[in-house]
Amino acid sequence: AADHHAPPATTATPPPSEAPPVSPVRLRDDDLDVAAGPVAEDGALRRVDVTFTNTSSRVCVLVSYPGADLVTAAGGVLVHVARRPANAAPHLELEPGQKATADVQASAVDTATGDPCGRTGTLVVTAPNTTESHLLPVNLPICDATISAVG
Template identity: 70%
Template sequence: MTTTPLLRATVTATALAVLLAGCGSDGDDQPVAGPAPLSSSAPEPSPTTPAPTSQPSTPSATGSEPAVPLACGNADLDVSAGPVSETDTTRQATVTFTNISPNACALVSFPGADLVTAAGGLLVHVARRPANSAPHLELQPREAARADVQASAVDTTTGQPCGRTGTLVVTAPNTTESHLLPVNLPICEATISAVG
C-alpha cells in the first residue's frame, strides 16, 4: 500500500493532537465546564472559589523589546572627546560614546584606539589598561558611556620628553567604524580604559 505525503502528514498531526490531549490531565485538575448532561438527578455544585478576573502579566516571547539590548552598532553611537588634561607628565583625554538611537543598546569591554600621523599613518596602537573585568553597559537613548586615554609626556625608557604626538582614532566597542578625534597625545605609554 502506498501513502501520499499529505496522508502521512494528516495521520501524524492527528496522532500528535491525541497524545497532547491525553498529556494535559494529571487527575488534580479542576473539572472543565462543558455542555450540560442530558439527564441529571441533581444540579452540579458551583465552585467555591471565584474564577480570576484578570490574568497575571507575563513577558511576551514575541514582545517588541528584547530582554537584553543588542550591542550598539556604528549608527547607534556618537563618539566625541573632551580636551586634553595635564597632570605632572600624564596627558589624558576622555572619550564619550552617546547612544543616539531610539532604542537601548549595549557596550561591552574596551574601545579600540590608535595614535596616527597627520596623514593617517599608524604611530602606535593604544594598549588596553588592565582591568578586573570588562563591563557590560546598557545605554538608554541619549545616555553616554566614557573611556579615558592616557599617555606620558616622558619616554620612560630614556627619561627624555616623548618625541612624538599623534592624533587619536577611536573605535567604539562592538563596532567597526573608526572616529578621528581632534585630540593630540604623546605616543609614549599610551593606554585606554574600558568603557564605564
C-alpha cells in the same frame, strides 16, 4: 485548652503582566556619537575622556574596550593604544541618550630614557564591538599610551 488557629492563608496575586523587556542589541556604527573632551595635563601625564552617546531609539550594548590608535596626519598608525588591565570586561546597556566613557592616558616623558616624548599623534577611537573609526581632534604623546574599558 486554648484553640490556636493558623492565620488564614493569603494568596498572592501575580502582578499585572508587563510587556517583555526590550532585549538590548549590539550597536551599529551609526547608533553612537563619539566625542573627546579636552586634554588634561597633570605633570607628565596627559589624559582625555572619550564619550560614547547612544543616539539610537533603542537600548544598545557596549562590551569591553574601545579600540584606539595614535596616528600621523596622513593616517599612518604611530602606536596602537594598549588596554589598561581591568578585572572584567564591562557589559554596559545604554538607554537612548545615555553615555559611557573611557579615558586615554599617555606620558609626555619617555619613561625608558627620561627625555621628552618625541612624537605626538592624533587620536582615533573605535567604539567597543563596532567597526567605524572616529578621528578625534585630540593630539597626545605616543609614550605609554593606554585606554580604559568603558564605564
